[in-house]
Amino acid sequence: MADVLLINPKQYKREPEKNPKFPPINLLRLASTLIEDGFSVKIIDFRIENDYNDLERELKKKPLCAGLSVVTGSQIKYALEISRYVKGFNVPVVWGGKHPTADPYLTIKNRHIDIVVKGEGEYIFVELVKYLEKNKDLNKIKGIIFKKNTKIIETSNPPLPDLEKLPDIPYNLVNVNKYKGSLHIIPGPFKKILLSLDTSRGCPYKCTFCASDKSKHKWRGVSANKIINDIKNIVDKFKVKDFMFVDENFCGSHKRVKEFVYLIKKERLDITFYANTTVNYLSGLDIGFLKQLKEAGMSDQIICVESGSQRILDLINKPLRLESIPRVTNKLKRLDINHYYSFIIGFPYETMKDVKKTFLLAIKLLLQNKQIQASILKLAPMPGTKVLEDCIAKGLERPKKLQDWINTSTIWESPSPWIDKDILLFMKRYKYISILGLSESYHIPFRNLLVYSFANVLKYRIKKDFYRFNIEEKLYNSAKNLTNPKNLIEV
Ligand code: B12
Numbered sequence: 001m002a003d004v005l006l007i008n009p010k011q012y013k014r015e016p017e018k019n020p021k022f023p024p025i026n027l028l029r030l031a032s033t034l035i036e037d038g039f040s041v042k043i044i045d046f047r048i049e050n051d052y053n054d055l056e057r058e059l060k061k062k063p064l065c066a067g068l069s070v071v072t073g074s075q076i077k078y079a080l081e082i083s084r085y086v087k088g089f090n091v092p093v094v095w096g097g098k099h100p101t102a103d104p105y106l107t108i109k110n111r112h113i114d115i116v117v118k119g120e121g122e123y124i125f126v127e128l129v130k131y132l133e134k135n136k137d138l139n140k141i142k143g144i145i146f147k148k149n150t151k152i153i154e155t156s157n158p159p160l161p162d163l164e165k166l167p168d169i170p171y172n173l174v175n176v177n178k179y180k181g182s183l184h185i186i187p188g189p190f191k192k193i194l195l196s197l198d199t200s201r202g203c204p205y206k207c208t209f210c211a212s213d214k215s216k217h218k219w220r221g222v223s224a225n226k227i228i229n230d231i232k233n234i235v236d237k238f239k240v241k242d243f244m245f246v247d248e249n250f251c252g253s254h255k256r257v258k259e260f261v262y263l264i265k266k267e268r269l270d271i272t273f274y275a276n277t278t279v280n281y282l283s284g285l286d287i288g289f290l291k292q293l294k295e296a297g298m299s300d301q302i303i304c305v306e307s308g309s310q311r312i313l314d315l316i317n318k319p320l321r322l323e324s325i326p327r328v329t330n331k332l333k334r335l336d337i338n339h340y341y342s343f344i345i346g347f348p349y350e351t352m353k354d355v356k357k358t359f360l361l362a363i364k365l366l367l368q369n370k371q372i373q374a375s376i377l378k379l380a381p382m383p384g385t386k387v388l389e390d391c392i393a394k395g396l397e398r399p400k401k402l403q404d405w406i407n408t409s410t411i412w413e414s415p416s417p418w419i420d421k422d423i424l425l426f427m428k429r430y431k432y433i434s435i436l437g438l439s440e441s442y443h444i445p446f447r448n449l450l451v452y453s454f455a456n457v458l459k460y461r462i463k464k465d466f467y468r469f470n471i472e473e474k475l476y477n478s479a480k481n482l483t484n485p486k487n488l489i490e491v
Helices: 026-037 053-060 075-087 098-102 106-109 122-133 224-238 254-266 279-284 287-296 312-314 326-336 354-369 386-393 421-430 432-436 439-443 448-465 469-484
Strands: 004-008 040-047 063-069 093-096 115-117 144-148 151-154 192-197 242-246 272-275 300-306 338-345 373-378
Touching: 004 026, 004 053, 026 040, 026 063, 026 122, 040 053, 053 075, 053 439, 063 075, 063 122, 075 093, 093 098, 093 122, 093 448, 098 106, 106 115, 106 144, 106 151, 115 122, 144 254, 254 287, 279 300, 279 326, 287 326, 300 326, 312 354, 338 354, 354 373, 354 421, 354 432, 354 448, 373 432, 432 448, 432 469, 448 469
Parallel strands: 004 040, 004 063, 063 093, 093 115, 192 242, 242 272, 300 338, 338 373
Antiparallel strands: 115 144, 144 151
């Protein structure tokens, strides 16, 4: 029997086939410290197997609790379904992860949830499980919110875990063969196993839309030595070669990146990896070092530009000068590193002029290089962010209960009362450029030709301010219906 049940709820009604799947590092991290303390753990990942039978079997064995990891948006819907089911077996329901951390009060108020763990859970959760085992009063555990009779009790924050001392990640608790993907930006179908690993936490920047825990502006990272040892162990045990570093900012310390690159070469590790970094970091790197990073295995980069308008970038506190984009693009192109530009539209202070600047920049980048991808997503105002308050000031209703967060989404069809009507209409008509710019569209016949023609037409429209006779939208919509409907995301 497992002492503790850890659950990753699914995120969509039907998991899109072309979404890469990474092992649930959030739950595996929790499992590592539980196992170190002698508890047994069972992980159920509903993104991989939507199997309530498995859940029922485990619940009948009466684990000490069921812990669910939840991010804001549609996952809340499925996490609530599971929680209701778990409560039916009289097993305590614990929620942790990004959403409960960012909005612990509305989360704990939900009747299906007993305890919320805030922030990094490795040690808090072990403590909690020990208390549940002995049926002790939870008051003394730091970092939680829980219900006691009719009262809601919140305890103080614990110290952050020392990442260097965290135990090995027990990937053997999941069937790694089921986690197929490719490094972020190469389109499926996926054949390779992609292992996720986190090597640092936090980010020093303060972008107002970023949903990261605001207590973590101080960057903490494990040593390059530890990353290399972990990689070597994983390669030995699982014969994996592709890694996805899920850090917010893998390159938070240049000294560490240099040591990491040096050690990969020294140990002759034949791996590829994806790692998040910032445009500023890439812009500051000399081409020689970037080449070494590529040789170490960095095959792809996502360039989060967010907006083609410097005014918007300044308003959202993004430390990025648009002048640096061509510098970065040229370097990546010269070294043949795949790259993908990500833009956001829908900031509450955005005007049509700003929106058009973003479109023109995305179009320019798409036309410059056939291999690149660009997407324009809608702003999803996340709990705890400054941008959420700005959206509320412009008409978004403040969530009053946990379920109100379910529709928070980057999908254009989701409700967004803070965005001006003309911007929504523009996006509805011309979002095809973003869809064509994405990796999935690599599977559309003549993708490059389509990107070229549609991008040029749209560029002409924006420059000449001419929007009549929009046959592209009709063409695009009919073509879309011919493509594989399995890829449609249904919440
Ligand atoms: C990998 C990743 C994904 C993966 C997997 C998501 C997942 N379930 O983890 C995919 C690609 C699917 C994804 C999708 C999205 N993501 Co994402 N993603 C990440 C990323 C890069 C890493 C997450 C991670 O693995 N971290 C490492 C682990 C160890 O940390 P952790 O998850 O926080 O877990 C720790 C604690 O939270 C806690 N904990 C976690 N779970 C539990 C459970 C229990 C019981 C307990 C006690 C504790 C606990 O303990 C863990 C160990 O310390 C983060 C950015 C980041 N670096 O954090 C964004 C991030 C999580 N994503 C985010 C967003 C917004 C999205 C999307 C909405 C984006 C989109 N365009 O649609 C979608 C969500 C889709 C949906 N419908 O729900 C936001 C979440 C904000 C929020 N309030 O929820 C983040 C923080 C990015 C950001 N800075 O804005 N994402």
